[in-house]
Amino acid sequence: MKIKYFDHAATTKLNEDVLKEMLPYLTEEYGNPSSIYSLGRSNKKAIEDAREKVAKVFNADAKEIYFTGSGSESDNTAIKGVAYANRKKGNHIITTKIEHPAVLDTCKSLEKDGFEVTYLNVDSEGLVDLEELKNAITDKTILITIMFANNEIGTIQPIEEIGKIAKQHKIYFHTDAVQAVGNIDIDVNKLNIDLLSLSAHKFYGPKGVGALYVRKTVRFNKFIDGGHQERNKRAGTENVAGIVGLSKAIEMAYEKLDENNRHLKELRDLYISEIEEKIPYVKLNGHREKRLPGNANISFKFIEGESLLLNLDIKGICASSGSACTSGSLDPSHVLLAIGLIHEVAHGSLRVTFGIENTKEDVIELITELEEIVNRLREMSPLYEDFVDGTYTM
Amino acid sequence: MKIKYFDHAATTKLNEDVLKEMLPYLTEEYGNPSSIYSLGRSNKKAIEDAREKVAKVFNADAKEIYFTGSGSESDNTAIKGVAYANRKKGNHIITTKIEHPAVLDTCKSLEKDGFEVTYLNVDSEGLVDLEELKNAITDKTILITIMFANNEIGTIQPIEEIGKIAKQHKIYFHTDAVQAVGNIDIDVNKLNIDLLSLSAHKFYGPKGVGALYVRKTVRFNKFIDGGHQERNKRAGTENVAGIVGLSKAIEMAYEKLDENNRHLKELRDLYISEIEEKIPYVKLNGHREKRLPGNANISFKFIEGESLLLNLDIKGICASSGSACTSGSLDPSHVLLAIGLIHEVAHGSLRVTFGIENTKEDVIELITELEEIVNRLREMSPLYEDFVDGTYTM
Amino acid sequence: MYSKKVMDHYEHPRNVGQIVGADGVGKVGNPVCGDIMKIYLKIKDNVIVDVKFKTFGCGAAIATSSISTELVKGKTIEEALDITNKRVVDELDGLPPAKMHCSVLAEEAIKAAIADYYTKKGMSKEDIDKVCSLKNTVCVHSHDIGQE
Amino acid sequence: MYSKKVMDHYEHPRNVGQIVGADGVGKVGNPVCGDIMKIYLKIKDNVIVDVKFKTFGCGAAIATSSISTELVKGKTIEEALDITNKRVVDELDGLPPAKMHCSVLAEEAIKAAIADYYTKKGMSKEDIDKVCSLKNTVCVHSHDIGQE
Ligand SMILES: Cc1ncc(COP(=O)(O)O)c(C=O)c1O
Numbered sequence A, B: 001m002k003i004k005y006f007d008h009a010a011t012t013k014l015n016e017d018v019l020k021e022m023l024p025y026l027t028e029e030y031g032n033p034s035s036i037y038s039l040g041r042s043n044k045k046a047i048e049d050a051r052e053k054v055a056k057v058f059n060a061d062a063k064e065i066y067f068t069g070s071g072s073e074s075d076n077t078a079i080k081g082v083a084y085a086n087r088k089k090g091n092h093i094i095t096t097k098i099e100h101p102a103v104l105d106t107c108k109s110l111e112k113d114g115f116e117v118t119y120l121n122v123d124s125e126g127l128v129d130l131e132e133l134k135n136a137i138t139d140k141t142i143l144i145t146i147m148f149a150n151n152e153i154g155t156i157q158p159i160e161e162i163g164k165i166a167k168q169h170k171i172y173f174h175t176d177a178v179q180a181v182g183n184i185d186i187d188v189n190k191l192n193i194d195l196l197s198l199s200a201h202k203f204y205g206p207k208g209v210g211a212l213y214v215r216k217t218v219r220f221n222k223f224i225d226g227g228h229q230e231r232n233k234r235a236g237t238e239n240v241a242g243i244v245g246l247s248k249a250i251e252m253a254y255e256k257l258d259e260n261n262r263h264l265k266e267l268r269d270l271y272i273s274e275i276e277e278k279i280p281y282v283k284l285n286g287h288r289e290k291r292l293p294g295n296a297n298i299s300f301k302f303i304e305g306e307s308l309l310l311n312l313d314i315k316g317i318c319a320s321s322g323s324a325c326t327s328g329s330l331d332p333s334h335v336l337l338a339i340g341l342i343h344e345v346a347h348g349s350l351r352v353t354f355g356i357e358n359t360k361e362d363v364i365e366l367i368t369e370l371e372e373i374v375n376r377l378r379e380m381s382p383l384y385e386d387f388v389d390g391t392y393t394m
Numbered sequence C, D: 001m002y003s004k005k006v007m008d009h010y011e012h013p014r015n016v017g018q019i020v021g022a023d024g025v026g027k028v029g030n031p032v033c034g035d036i037m038k039i040y041l042k043i044k045d046n047v048i049v050d051v052k053f054k055t056f057g058c059g060a061a062i063a064t065s066s067i068s069t070e071l072v073k074g075k076t077i078e079e080a081l082d083i084t085n086k087r088v089v090d091e092l093d094g095l096p097p098a099k100m101h102c103s104v105l106a107e108e109a110i111k112a113a114i115a116d117y118y119t120k121k122g123m124s125k126e127d128i129d130k131v132c133s134l135k136n137t138v139c140v141h142s143h144d145i146g147q148e
């Protein structure tokens, strides 16, 4: 069965050209970048060239790019690194309620160690309130960490305004841009971003490699102690193939950014409008315009997300849900609850994230399958029965 | 020019069969292991199968294996993880002066945060003194971390005895086995090892992936905060291809352990005896018998290691040195100083580490080249001139 | 993740629907938790002659409901009351630890339907509780315990 | 890491050796640091007519010694004293930050040899210091500053 993949926010397929660039570093170019002989030096050079490529995308300097083992490691490094290096200045951090666990749980860890964290609310479309942000700032605030775009509902935050506020108050500004990179044009200087996390596998690069941009002026601690790699900021023999792959993937993503965005938005808008037209009792989650080009998150009322996913899987369709059953916790997605969804509507959410290889035909097929599955699941839903009977409303 | 590679302690060439096992996960099997559809489940299964394979090698349970991004991350996770989770029991850690920076610097970080660390001495052959270890134990000691085999001089520690002492005193025992894994048979139960770090690229696996064995009974904290991957102990989308590669590489290494060891020892012993016979004023560093099968570390007096390496590089020969000039610090290798070498002898050390693809002919060629280069460098060495003149001894 | 048997049941759930004029209806679970099961029983001479279900929930919830209806169909009430959540799990060739609560829910749904039947028959609440040993299912998944 | 020029000089160092009965010999550096340079000068009518060196040290130490001997050969003493470490670096098309100290060592070695020549001529220590401005080279690499 041919797989129809609509879960590009979870991960993407490694681009063939990217793999081609990686392969020498998985075969003949096997030296350790720290070695001084030519087999080592060529690997070192590959890493430095990769750093240049990544820096260029963000209008940054190569010395401001650090490679890591994942987006999560980048988030941990950024937040813990700034927190512990600037503890003398203050112990207060501001973030939001809808961050990825790599940010949220890092903040919670810091709370256990004497830091204070403000978790900003978001409105029903997932946007932070800039006034609330300003009011949260104290003279102990050392870091604002707010994600660029949300991984579940796709909402894009007013990053430029947040950057301005951070700069005015001389507070470091970190953004988890794992979902934004490859989809949105990002100039760290124009946007006043001091630290930025990214993960290669979200933009057709390999899994297990990330990067962190850190402005030259930012003081931050080393997270993984040991050798002098990454200008003494991240120990461990470098994943050279992964780093080369990351840089090629990001370069390709930004070469075709506009073209790809146009394509993704077309698929997304087609999907949303068709679903809203064809299936009753649905709700679009996230902001209608300020959202990632490939993201469509819709709740199908009266049904539960996991069973929806399993039925799609039977048809070879890959998508994702904010249902508790797929989140590994007791509650449905903290993001969906933060935008004010009641639990049962959150349980019925379906996140569809399009990628460059998806076609209009794919989307139409998806819609057709969904109509049928949603109908069937509603037919077997006691909530829907009660709703039809008039004894239940949501 | 054909490269003659004698730096297998730095890194190894990815085995072709290992790459073959990895490739599906760099192409069609691109799902996120956390996804519930089949493309995700097959990736999850690949990781769990890999975990089984690794566990089997150490006579451990699959649930005791955690995948990480490097040997350094494994060391950081083990030491910081145990330290912070057991702080209430005590704040004292015992290690040695000859650990890899991934252990040493982690211990130094912990010292800044209120932990106390004892750095055990080693004798002139690099062995720890078990009595000194016993005497160092206090009722605040929560962790002993001693490397299995040293990366520079190859000395293998009396791990079983250390394990016994740790067990008697109910102290967790971590060993950095990055250099040992793939070269030495390791049964974590027989040796009473509670935590063990390894790194795939040291045994013909890929760079950027490591693993950590942690006995079920050990309490340790999560190091990278975020998602629920690795049974909620290490956040971040898994490097599936890397993990699959690691498991295949370790399996292959242990299938042929005896055969490989016989080969490596033959090359090593040939090299050491020929050098000692043909080149005067040399010194073998590390223990003559209790050493890694492929490791030969010899100081060539009156000359400096980096220039030796560069001259070898010109001939396409890859090796390594404990000279300050290659260590990225002011001093020559802390390991060579710890075994009592004077600085200038430490500067002149050459580490040659053989691998399975090396042949006897390679070794003879290496010796021939070395003779010539050492002679030439001595001819231009003012130290050698003074030594010949009788105005300098070392 | 799921066994073949579970997958078969959520792909082709048996006895989906409702019974108009059922002799007993049980509804357990909570929309907040993401699981609701409703079981309809037709009972004749102490025997369950027909059974239908509706479920809002995950794949395991659907599969446990479906298999439970198969298990009770044609059984006496006493036999049906003997069906434990363990039996449900075994019949499905196992469930992931995180999904064990679904089997509990299925057991409870059957019991709740039988209790409803007894209530309609005029049995006292205490007597019903004695026979059916109804627990109150709450939002407790067993994930985290099961995974560690 | 190293420029082509540096690699050429450590691969084919010029003027290696010693001069028996040299007019001036300079030796700087420290075996503890891993760098020692020794320069031999033959001086006639205030002109450096021959120069040889021996060096214990890394590739950059050898290359800076080698290029320095080329730079001073045939020059007057005054011209030789004008050669700065910067000049040495430029002639080698640059050095990595961590290796800058080698160029300083080379400058010092030349000056030390000239100072030795002056000493043999009977010049006072103060006058020599004035002319040669000898610093004491110490074990300070510039790695960490250079890399950050
Ligand atoms: C003994 C030892 N420990 C730890 C490490 C670190 O491994 P990695 O570079 O894969 O992080 C190494 C390798 O350099 C090593 O030899």
Ligand SMILES: Cc1ncc(COP(=O)(O)O)c(C=O)c1O
Pocket: A009, A070, A071, A072, A073, A075, A100, A102, A147, A149, A150, A151, A176, A177, A178, A179, A199, A210, B235, B236, B237, B238
């Ligand atoms: C917004 C966001 N942050 C962080 C991450 C973590 O990235 P990784 O899984 O590569 O560590 C993800 C991806 O899951 C994400 O979507």
